[in-house]
Amino acid sequence: MPVPRSPDLLRQQQLVDALCAPGYLPHRTKLEETHISWVLLAGCDAYKIKKALDLGFLDFSTLEKRQFYCTEELRLNRRLAPELYLDVVTIGGSPEQPVLGGEPAIEYAVHMSRFPRSAMMDSLLADGQITAAHIDKLASSIARFHAALPPAAADSPFGAPAAIQGAALENFAQLAPSLAAPADLALLEKVSAASALEFAASEPLFRQRKADGCVRECHGDLHLGNIVLLDDTPVPFDGIEFSATLRWIDAISEIAFTVMDLLQRGRPQLAWRFLNAYLENGGDYSGAGVLRFYLAYRAMVRAKVAAIRANQEDAAQAQQEMMSCRSYLALAHDCLTRRRPMLIITHGLPGCGKSTFAQIALERLGAIRVRSDVERKRLFGLDALADSRSQTGAGIYGEEATRRTYARLHDLARGLLAAGFSVIVDAAFLRYTERENFCVLAREIKAPFVIASLQADEKVLKERLAQRLARAADASEANAAVLQTLQAAQEPLQEGELAAAVTFVNDGDADALRATVDKWASSDARLTGR
Template sequence: MTNTFKQSQQPSRAPSTDESAQRGLVNALLDPRRYPHAVKNVRLTETHISWVLLAGRYAYKIKKSVDLGFVNFTSLALRRYYCEEEIRLNRRLAPRIYLDAVPIGGTPKMPEFNAQPTLEYAVRMRRFASSKQLDQLVSRGQILPRHIDSLAVTIAHFHASLPAAEAGSEYGSAAAIYSAVSKIFEQLQVLLKDSKDEAGVIALRDAGEAEYAKCLVWFGQRHAGGFIRECHGDMHLGNIALIGQQPIPFDGIEFDPALRWIDVVSEVAFTVMDLLHCQRPDLAYRFLNAYLEATGDYSGVSVLRYYIYYRAAVRAMVNAIRAGQASLPQRAKGKALASCRSFLALAAERIAKRCPGLIITHGLPGSGKTTFAQAALERFQAIRIRSDVERKRLFGLSPLADSRSQIGDIYGADATRRTYARLHELARELLIDGALVIVDAAFLKQHERELFRQLAQELGTPFAIASLQAGAATLRARVIQRQNDSNDASEADLAVLESLQEKQEALSPQERLHAVAFFNEGDSSATDLEAWKKLTRLLSNT
C-alpha cells in the first residue's frame, strides 16, 4: 500500500506569520457579525497549537503559527494543508462533525469568511456540548458499560478497515517508536525545572528504555504482521464525544503522519491509559478486553505496557507545555503542572506493573462463567480469553454467527481439542507478558483443567479455579433465555446442557485446594464477598 501522506505534496515552509497579527484576527472573530450564519455570541477556547471559536451551530478551529518541533504551522500554506488533512482524517470516524476547511479573507480587523485575499484558514465543525466529552462523563460517573463496549467495537471495526503500512515503511518501526518517545522526554526535561521533576523524568526515561529493549522483537513482528495503520493517533477521553448514545472519536492527529501511522495497540493504549488516569481501571479493562475479543489481537498485549507508558508521557508533555504558556492564568498553570505530574506517576506505575496469574472457570452452560469473568477482569485488571469466541474464530466465524447454519458442527472432540490448545497457547503468551489471565471455558474434564494448572506451575504463577454453580432449574432458564436473546457467542441449548451434566467430571480433592465456589443462585452477595476474598488470596499466594 502507498500511504496517503506520501501521495500528498506538502507545501514549503515559508516564513512564519507574526502570531500577534494572527491573534488580532482571532480577536476580531469574537464579533458575532463576522459570521455568515446566525450567531448570538462567540466563545474562544485555546490550546498550545490552536484557537477554537464556538459560534452558533459551528466551531471554527484556527491553527496557531507555531513550530514546536513536533508540529509546524508557520506558514499559511502549511495551515491550509493541515486544515484539509484534518477534515480528511477525521471524517473517517466523525463525518457528521467535520464539515470543511474554510478560507477567511477581508482584513485582520474586519475578517470575512470565503473572501479574498485569504488571510487564514479554519476547520469548520458542527458543535456538540463539551459536557458530552468522555473525560467529563467519566468524571461525573455518567459513562455506562454499554458506551465502553460500543467504543471498543467502533475502534476495532475502524482499525480493521485501514490498510497496513508498507513493509519497508519507517512508520511504526522500532526506530520510529524510540524517536517519538525520546522527543517527548527531551521536551519534558526542558519544560520541567523542579529538581524532583527532573530526577523523576530521568528515572522514568531509563525504565522506559529497559522496557523498549524487551519489546524490540515484538515491535518488528507487529510491523511485519500489518498492525501499523493510519490511525486516529490521539484517542484520549477528551477527544471522544457521546453523540446520540454513540461514542465518536474526533480531533485525530493531522500534523505529523508518524504520530498516526502507528500500531493499533498504541491507539488502544491511549484510551486505556486515560481511563486508568481517571481512576477507572474497571472501564479501562472492560474497553481493552472488548477490543481484544473483537479483533483477536492478543499478541498486542506484548507491547501494551510500553504503549501505556508512552501515552501517559504524551499527556504529561502536553500538560507541561500548557503549564509553560505565558498567557495562561497562574491557577490554570498550576492545574496543568499537577496533571503533568499525575501522568508521569501513572507512566511509572504501569511500566513496572507485572502481576501474572491464571484463573480458569469451571461450570455448566448457564452457570454464569462469562458474567463472573467480566466482573473478575474489571476487578483484577485481567485479560480474558473466551472459549466460545475463540472456538468460532478458529473456524472463521464471528462471535454471534450460527455455526450450524454455516459450516456444520464445530463442537466435536477434535474441534474442542483445538479450541483448548488455542486457549492454552494464548494463555501462555499472555502470562509470559506479565498479564493476569482469565480463561472463560467450561473445563468440565479433569485433563483440561490439569493442562492449565501445569502451565501455571511451569511459569511460576498463581493458579485458581473459579467454580460457578447454580441449580438445575436456573441453568435451564438461563440457557433458554440466552437462546431467545441471540446476543451471546455461546450456542449451548438444553440438549447440550443435559449431555454435559452427564459427562462432567467433579473437581478432585487436589483441585479443590485451588478452587473458589461462586453460587449464582438468588441473592448470593454475602457468599460472593467471601469467594472474592478467597480468590484474591489465591492470586496473591497468601
C-alpha cells in the same frame, strides 16, 4: 509565565478577536483556546483555526502548511466522525476585518458541527454518566475501525522500532526542560530508564507486528477528551493530522491511550473492560506484549502536553498543569512496573455464569480474559454472534474442534502471562485433562493458579440458556440438549484440584455475585500476595 507570541501569532490573535466581535457572525461567538488552536463556537457551528506554531512535533508555521493540515484534519476525522467534520473554509480580508469564506485566503479554518462540552466523554465520566455499555460500544467501534484500515507498507518507516523509539525519546527530551524540581527530574529519569528496558525487550515483537500488518493510519490521539457522545454512541474526533508518524502506529498504541486515560482518571474497572472488549472484538492478543510500553508512552504524551500548557498559562493555571504532568509521570512509572501475574480458569456447565464471573473478575483484578465461545468461532472464521449451525457434539463443537479450541486458549494464556498480565480463561473445563494442562502452565510460569467453579441449580441453568438463545446476543450456542450432554460427560474436580478451587454460587443476583467476587479478591492470599 506565558510564552511570548510571535508576530504571526499576534496577527492571528487580531483576526480571532475580530471574528469573535459581537455581531460579526450570525450567532454570539464563544472562543475556546488550546495550546495549538483557537476554536470559535457560533450557534450550531464551530471553526477551528490552527496557531502559527512550530513546536517540533508539529509545524503550522506557514499559511500553506495550515491549509494542508486543515485538509488533512477533514480527511482523517471524517473516517470516524463524518457528521462533525463539514469542510475547510477560507478567511479573507485582513486581520482587522476578516471575511469568512473570502479570497484570497489569509487564513484557513476547519468547519465543524458544534456539540456541547458536556457531551464529551471526559466530562460525562467525571459526572458518573459513562456506562459499561458506552465502553463496550467504543471498544467495538474502534476494533472495527482498525480492522478496516490498510496496513502500512512494508518499506515505510512507520511502526519500525527506530520510529517507535524516536517518538518515545522525543517525549522525554521535550519534557525535561519543563521540569525543575529534583524529584520530578529523578522520576523522569526512572521512567526513561524503565521505558528503554521495555523497548529493548519488545523490539523483536515491534518488528513482527509491523510485518504482520498491525501498523495502520489510526486516529492517533484517542483519549476521552477527544470522544463525544452523540445519540448515546461514543464518536472519536480530533485525530492527529499534524504528524504522519504519530498516527501511522500500532493499533495497540491507539487503544493504550484510552486505557491509560481511564486509569489516570481513577476508573481502572472501565479501563480493563475497554481493553478486554477491544481484544475480544479483534483478537489481537499478541499486542499485549507491547501494551506496557505503549501505556507508558501515552502517559508521557499527556505529561508533555500538560507541561506545554503550563508554559502558556498564568501562574495559578500553570501550577495545576504541572500537577497533572506529575500525575502522568507517576502513572507511566506504574505502567512499566511488572507484577507477578496469576492464572484463573473457570469451571462449570453452560448457563452457570462463567462469563459473568469473568467480566466481574477481570475488572476487579485487572486481568485479560480469553473466552472459549469467542475463540472457537474465531478459529473457524466466524463472528462471535454467528450461528455455526452445528449439531450437539459436531461441527465446531466436535471433539477435534474442542481440542483445537483449548489449545488456542492455552497458547493465548501463555503469551499473556509471559507479557506480565493476569489471565482469566473463560471456558467450561469439564474434563480433568483440560484443567491439568493449565495447572501445569501456571507452574511453569510460576503464577498463582485458581479454578473458579461456578454453580447453579439445573432449573436456573435451563432458564438462562433459553433466555440467552432468545436474545441472540451471546457467542455461546449452548441449549438444553448441550447441557444434558455435558452433564453426563463432566468430570468432577479431583481431590488434588480442590486446593486451587474456589466455588461461587450464582443464583442470578449479579450484585451478590459481584460482592462475593470482591470479597474473595480482597482475601485470597494468591491474589493479594499475603
